[in-house]
Amino acid sequence: xxxxxxxxxxxxxxxxxxxxxxxxxxxxxxxxxxxxxxxxxxxxxxxxxxxxxxxxxxxxxxxxxxxxxxxxxxxxxxxxxxxxxxxxxxxxxxxxxxxxxxxxxxxxxxxxxxxxxxxxxxxxxxxxxx
Numbered sequence: 001x002x003x004x005x006x007x008x009x010x011x012x013x014x015x016x017x018x019x020x021x022x023x024x025x026x027x028x029x030x031x032x033x034x035x036x037x038x039x040x041x042x043x044x045x046x047x048x049x050x051x052x053x054x055x056x057x058x059x060x061x062x063x064x065x066x067x068x069x070x071x072x073x074x075x076x077x078x079x080x081x082x083x084x085x086x087x088x089x090x091x092x093x094x095x096x097x098x099x100x101x102x103x104x105x106x107x108x109x110x111x112x113x114x115x116x117x118x119x120x121x122x123x124x125x126x127x128x129x130x
Contacts, residue, residue, distance in 0.1 A: 040102070042066055043123065045073040045095070045115070050123040057105060059129055064102040067095045074116035075101065081119075086111055 040062040044051045047069050057063065065075040072094035077086035089111060091101040105111070105127045115121040 040064055042100075043075070044068050045075065045121075047071075049121060050075070050113075050115075053122070054124045054126075056126040056128065059108050059127055060104060060106060061127070062102050062104045063125060064100050065095060066100045067097050070097055072096055072117060075113055076116045078112045078114060080114050080116065083116070089113065090116075 039058065039060075041055055041057055042064045043055065043066070045065055045067045050065075055063070065073070067073045074091065074094045076083040076091070077089040079085055083090045086107070086109075089103055089105075091103075094117065095101045105125065108127045108129050111125045111127065113123050113125065
């Protein structure tokens, strides 16, 4: 009986050690499943509009602007042309056709935006607390 208990304990220790080594090498944590999931939303920049034109997201969400137009596009916060209401929300240069620019919204609020190159194209991102 003692021998069976000793073998069982040894096997459990070996398995626990192997799992710990694997977790350390993979940079895993026992509590990693409690970390918040990174969320990304995509807004398409089409020839004549942002699609969708309005979205609502939680704080720390990444919003990616994908340029599906044949021309350069430049999403940025209002007010045109300075983007002064939320200056960080500005890629500071055009987004080429087929490319994407992403921004993480770390501030809550209602953020109106426009295309710097085509200011008549507008949208709204509402960022709520998490």
